[in-house]
Amino acid sequence: AQSVTQLDSQVPVFEEAPVELRCNYSSSVSVYLFWYVQYPNQGLQLLLKYLSGSTLVESINGFEAEFNKSQTSFHLRKPSVHISDTAEYFCAVSDNSNFNKFYFGSGTKLNVKP
Amino acid sequence: DVKVTQSSRYLVKRTGEKVFLECVQDMDHENMFWYRQDPGLGLRLIYFSYDVKMKEKGDIPEGYSVSREKKERFSLILESASTNQTSMYLCASNLLGDEQFFGPGTRLTVL
Numbered sequence: 247a248q249s250v251t252q253l254d255s256q257v258p259v260f261e262e263a264p265v266e267l268r269c270n271y272s273s274s275v276s277v278y279l280f281w282y283v284q285y286p287n288q289g290l291q292l293l294l295k296y297l298s299g300s301t302l303v304e305s306i307n308g309f310e311a312e313f314n315k316s317q318t319s320f321h322l323r324k325p326s327v328h329i330s331d332t333a334e335y336f337c338a339v340s341d342n343s344n345f346n347k348f349y350f351g352s353g354t355k356l357n358v359k360p
Numbered sequence: 361d362v363k364v365t366q367s368s369r370y371l372v373k374r375t376g377e378k379v380f381l382e383c384v385q386d387m388d389h390e391n392m393f394w395y396r397q398d399p400g401l402g403l404r405l406i407y408f409s410y411d412v413k414m415k416e417k418g419d420i421p422e423g424y425s426v427s428r429e430k431k432e433r434f435s436l437i438l439e440s441a442s443t444n445q446t447s448m449y450l451c452a453s454n455l456l457g458d459e460q461f462f463g464p465g466t467r468l469t470v471l
Contacts, residue, residue: 252402255400278457278458280459280460282462287465287467288464288465289364289450289462289463289464289465290403290450290452290460290462291462292459292461295458295459297457297458336402336403338460340457340458342457346391346454346456346457347405347408348393348405348460350395350402350403351402352400352401352402353402
């Protein structure tokens, strides 16, 4: 079975600074990759996804993530964060060999300070 | 817009009660999922369903059951609620392999 690791449970950062949220998964055999964001007391919303094609994917609000098959990683980056980016971020892997079952990381809380 | 709705945002029940959480999606998705979310543990899959009347156990099915009588509706049942089932419950749906769409969640407190 897959496992997804988000090593950082909390990441504090100042506004306008760059940030990287790390995600590693256990197996690169036929997977789709996702980042979700969760604002307080809400469900999860898709931020971006990698299904195939270019290994660099971007969101509409300036986040990007790169699929690295050799390192089994899908780290999320933003060059300059805003206060409104404060939220919890979840990395997820869909295993195409197992009913497309989803595996989620434990989440990283991004706290953007003024 | 894909919409996944859950019957309650907040629910308070007593130990031993039978609890029903309902989820409805309006995009004709084949797959539906129930997760619970607890601080520091992320999302843990309880059950999922890939078709009407079909169900598969997830990682933590003990103490829960599910029902999928119609394609758009997936119910989670706590047969006898216990305090350790106090949690946030999230429903999701998707087409095979692609992104999951989530409902707003139900925060259940069992006293």
